[in-house]
Amino acid sequence: MRTITSERLILRPWDADDADFLLDVEGRWDVVRYLGADPTTMTSHDEAVASIERRRTTSAHPIHGIWVITDRTGARLGNLLLKPIPLSTGEEPSDPAEVEIGWHLHPDAWGRGYATEAAAAVSAAAFARGQGRIIAVTHPDNHASQAVCRRIGMRHRGTTTRYLDMSSELFELASER
Ligand SMILES: CC(C)(COP(=O)(O)OP(=O)(O)OC[C@H]1O[C@@H](n2cnc3c(N)ncnc32)[C@H](O)[C@@H]1OP(=O)(O)O)[C@@H](O)C(=O)NCCC(=O)NCCS
Known part of the structure; x- marks a missing residue:
């Protein structure tokens, strides 16, 4: 995965130094409640370090990735991911595997369009490298996330239980190629 830039943002791989920030984001109920x-x-620094280590071992893919979102000064804002989505128990995988986009921002960074800008940049980079389709699944009550889906041009495809062993609203974005 490469570093991706947009007008206000830099998206780069997670680094061991980012563990305190990751814990500050994923340690908040307001952030994880719909995930x-x-x-x-x-709950612990060790958990954050281990999570970053797992992110780094999967960071070689040309299209998929898990990025730290920072502003142009390097101040950390949140997390952006693009990766194959886990299916619910008993669901048959499709070929190619379905790829989800997801976003978790620190609450201090909500309300400024950063999730939308980061997601638009990552999806454009993926389509430029041959990705055909990107999906997002959101908890039915997660209206803030559904608004991000719509702002980046995703279409709502209804409610589904195909992913993550839960009922979700499914959004889809297809490459224009
Ligand atoms: C989902 C989440 C990323 C949405 O964050 P967000 O800041 O609302 O999303 P955006 O980046 O699209 O920002 C849009 C907001 O910024 C405002 N905004 C300010 N400047 C803006 C700009 N230049 N461009 C676009 N929007 C702008 C918009 O008006 C909007 O605010 P509003 O909802 O009060 O109208 C955030 O709520 C979050 O991290 N939640 C926890 C994790 C989570 O649930 N993730 C999704 C799992 S499916």
């Missing part, structure tokens, strides 16, 4: 079937907050 997955059984949301839990991160």
Whole structure:
């Protein structure tokens, strides 16, 4: 994965130095409450270090990635991911595998359009490298995230239980090629 830049942002790989920030984001109920079937907050620095280590070992892919979002001064704002989505138990994988985009920002960075700008930059970079389709799934009550989906041009495809062993609103963005 490469560093991606946009007008106000830099998206770069996670580094060991980012552990305190990751814990400050993922340790908040306001951030994790809509994530997955059984949301839990991160509780320790060690957990953050291990999570960053896992991110770094999967960081060689040309299109997928998990990026730290920073502003142009390097101040950390949040997390942006593009990766194959886990399917619910018993669901058959498609070929190619479905790729999800996701965003978690520090609450201090909400309300400034940063998630939208970062997601637009990552999806444009993925489409430029041959990705055909990107999906996002959101908890039905997560209206802030659904608004990001719509701002980057995603289409709402209804409610689904195909992913993450939960009921989600499905959004889709297809390459214009
Ligand atoms: C989902 C989440 C990233 C949305 O953050 P956000 O800041 O609302 O999203 P955006 O980056 O699109 O910003 C839009 C807001 O910035 C405002 N804004 C300010 N300047 C802006 C600009 N230049 N461009 C666009 N929007 C701008 C918009 O008016 C909007 O605010 P509003 O909702 O009060 O109208 C955030 O709520 C979050 O991290 N939640 C926790 C994690 C989570 O649930 N992730 C999703 C899992 S599916």
